[in-house]
Amino acid sequence: MDGENKWHKAETPAIHAAGLDLGYRSAQGLNLLASGISFDLQQGELTCLMGPNGVGKSTLLKAIMDQHPPIKGAVFLGKENVRQISDKERAKKVAVVLTEKIPSGAMTVLELVALGRVPHTGWWGRLSPHDQSVVNKVMDMTNIRDLAGKKLAALSDGQRQTALIARALAQDSPILILDEPTAHLDLTNRFEIMYLLRDLAKKAAKAILVVTHDLEVAMETADKLWIMEAHKPLLTGSPEDLMIQGGIQNLLPGNKWQIDAASGKIRLKDPARLPQIDGPAHLSHWIRNAFRKNRELAQPERIVVSEQPFSILLDFADQKEEVNSIAEMIGFLRLRAKKNNSNTSR
Known part of the structure; x- marks a missing residue:
């Protein structure tokens, strides 16, 4: 599916590849992980790479970074083949934040961020006034200037991840690649980090690629x-x-799970039969959610849910029952199902 349109400005992508075959050669032969991989990573955009484990996402990143060349095809940084760029020059073009162990806790945030200037200064180079200016700028951009003197060991997970992103930004590269940057963060920090990256893509015109399994945040x-x-x-x-077009469902092979088209969240597929539910849409949604999780419940012919005051009317052919919470509804329907099963087995 081509995400571009006729109004997209024609420009050289930050990264371009067409027809890549990815895999490994061994004594047993070729282990092909992916084939026909084509993409353009554009400046000013945040792109998320998603897919099940084992499909070749890490191998694709290694191909971009020239750590594991593709079996077929080539990757271009701008107009240059990545294979023809020196390690030093590549580091100036692509900054990477991997799922890595944080360096020694004795290091300060300022010292960590300053490591991002190594491609420009060398390991033994001192920071020039320009280097220091870049470090200060990215710490301001990522809102960690007040953490400059703090030891890494004293940071929260979200603060450490932000510091690693600042270190990558200090490389002053047009391309930023991150592997699972929100994997160990709480809900709020997951959104904070990804919105920070989105903001950086727009304001600093960077091409940012994030490998993630976090569909909710990616959406x-x-x-x-x-x-x-x-x-x-x-x-x-x-x-x-x-x-809208259904391609997102490809993230979930098999028949057990589906991605809710309204919320973008992963959930169990609906049971083969659900009762008719009448009432406000947001309340009906949570009634259906309860039935998805509790498939053993007895099924009323109809459910009427009211908002003020909240109540649920369970309408059976032989009985009507009104309850005042979903937990109470589940308890009643579970008990009715057990009675029905007991009567059937006699």
């Missing part, structure tokens, strides 16, 4: 999604288009 923040499936071409497009 909320990404400009583009790349969906990777085993042995299939990359599916690309805006999150909204992929949701």
Whole structure:
């Protein structure tokens, strides 16, 4: 699926690849993970790469960073083949934040961020006034200037992740690649980090690629999604288009799970039969959610849910029962199902 349109400005992508085959060669032969992989990573956009484990996401990142060349095809940074760029020059073009162990707790935030200038100064180089200016600028951009003297060991997980992003930004590279940057963060920090990255893509005109399994945050923040499936071409497009057109469902092989088209959240598929539910849409949604999780419940012919005051009328052919909470509804329907099963077994 092509996420571009006729109004997209023609420009050289930050990263371009067409027809990549990814995999490994061994004594047993070729282990092909992915084939026909094509993409353009654009400046000013936050792109999320998603897919099940084992489909080749890490191998794709290694191909971009020239750590594991593709079996077929080539990756271009701008107009240059990544294989023809020196390590030093590549570090100036691509900054990477991997799922890495944080350096020694004795290091301060300022010292960590300053390491981002190594491609420009060398390991033994001192920071010039320009280098110091860049470090100060990215610490302001990421709102961690007040943490400059703090030891890494004293930071929260969210603060450490932000400091690592600041270190990558200090490389002053047009491309930023992050592998699972929100994996160990709480709900609020997951959104904070991803909105920070989105803001950086827009304000600093960077091309940002994030590998993530966090669909909820990706739907909320990404400009583009790349969906990777085993042995299939990359599916690309805006999150909204992929949701509306159904491509997002490719993240969930099998018949057990589905992605709710309204909320973008993963949930169990609906039971084969659900009762008719009348009432406000937001209340009906949670009644259906309860039935998805509790498939053993007795099924009324009809349910009427009211908002003020909250009540649930359970309408059976032989009985009507009014309850005042979903927990009470579940308890009643579970008990009725047990009685029905007991009567049937006699």
